[in-house]
Amino acid sequence: MSIRHADIAILGGGLAGGLIALALRKARPECRLLLVEQDQVLGGNHVWSFFGSDVGKAGRELLAPMVEGAWSGYSVRFPRYSRDLATSYYSMTSSRFDEALRAALPEDAILTGARVLAAGTGAVTLADGTRIEASAVIDARGIRLQGHLSGGWQKFLGQRVRLAQPHGLTKPIVMDATVEQVDGYRFVYCLPFGADEIFIEDTYYSDSTTIDHPALAARIAAYAQSQGWTIAEVLHEEQGVLPVVSAGDWDGFWRSSGGQIARAGTRAGLFHPVTSYSVPEAVRFALAVAQQADLSHAALADFSERWAKRHWQRTGFARLLSAMLFQAAEPLARYRMMEHFYRLDTRLVERFYAGRSTLLDRARIFVGRPPVPVSRALAVLAGSGARPRPLTLAGMRKQ
Template structure:
């Protein structure tokens, strides 16, 4: 398009917005776009990880330009009564590599950082400093907005990038080490061996409240590293509070986010795995879908993404049910038993679970047999209303 009007303006340079910008650039270099990010760089301070089996067709090609770490020979899990190695390929992408790739791959000037959006409308974006960016289509990717329309619990975490003083000896990621003390919710430590002397370790909790105690989590990461014999330098850290969605009124949630004629994508649009809080596979699928319809007028693209989000909500019902049982039926210190039992199931079933593509047979298998929680509590959890996903008092959203 000509002048100062762009084909697409994307507000929010996180995972969803960045991947849409990249996908459109790869497939439709004739289109003009702006990626508008309030922070100093796209991606913020975060790390995204995924199983290779999570990605839809076309996903590998979209992610190919990124400098990521991959473990081709699987990963480990460890629980008090069960440990296992699984062969699924695992990948991880750090936000600095995400930002560097977008800067390299997108057209010069396409990324606008340090730009807070004051308002969005069907014809463009008005920035906080009064500047106006006009666009045929506007896509809102500003992240999950806490809401009373959805219910559930929270995944709270603190991660730390370490350079240790001697080789750590790990050859595979530890996706869940739940042998640690269970403190008020399902707790596990997540460990990625990034190099011979580099590690990323993260202390994660499935808990009822969105409380992130920085001092406590820092101390627990210190203790875990000390127990493993890892001493060295801290290269970086991150924190986050993610929703674990177990129910709610999705139509009301969509109405809260809706700006007439503006598309909504990413977690803000509901494109998440409700139990694991994973977003990357769905961000990839959305980016590819937007690219396929990149010539649509903005209002038609908005309608298409709303419809996709409703279909995604319906498809994720099984995982919301499991989340209600996890939070409502299992005592906080016993929640690990749910995951311990799950990791005794077949590897392909586990892959489909994380990808959000569980078959009817998978669902029956997950629910079959002796449950890891009392049946009476499980039944009660399915009828008892869950707490709303209201905003926490701090600002630790990714």
């Protein structure tokens, strides 16, 4: 059995774990890091996006090496309303993420193809028998869902394609809900990476976790055709199922997510309850960890728990909106909530995505004619509506 030593072992080389490693490397270069990832590449198979208003200067500097697309605004489309917004928008890719981490970290600070069998106080055991001894361990291996959280699902299939001709887009389409509404709230998301290269994602806010790959691929092709685009080649593809949280037992979720070690990213519940959006929280947490004076096991475990609990408390209003979406709205009419939301002030929209809605924002969202049946909305507010579905990983196979 081999033994490796580190000051901090970070389990999971995805967005949360990788950003913590980068932030620590910048702020504490003397710290011996070991980033452990079960796959051969870091970052998985993803396109992540964020608004310029989501992160401050330090956050933008941290993310800059991973950014592949940057635009000065974006658009949304709904059946009865369309809008262009001037908020800057950025997209990152897994390949850039992997390159940036390998460029910034020493070669011996990255361990890929390594599956974790057990993680505890100061020690990690890998499937090949390797033992990692560390002063602290941070678990960023992704969310564990065992029924303590409830709500619905956001699922998607995305394809980066090369077209036979230029697409003509100058900015992303973050939501095009003018498409046929199927399986809940459906919209198409488009990122123009080049004159004839575009990422097209077919997304659903659904009660089901099933991804019918052939059906979604056909809808992407049909959408491209409806825009006058001919797909010449599919360059990259990704699919996923993410939780949309409307309620839950936070203490039960925390206890079920692992032993007494620090946690990060979705493992710690650090994502937006409505959008499943994790970039802003991953950036904030990574920068905060790097500024901690005490990087011992106990200190980091306590810090991550307090941070995650504050996030849960702060996002109660967002969970209420998720409840409205999944419990008050008819599935094929869920788009009306986002159509209503996007008629509001640009700064309110920015604060919502950044997870920083104010009391005035919350009041403003509920002003006017509700986009859901009044009786159902009142039932949700009173806590007497339909019970939300427990969220578990069981049955999340993609078909």
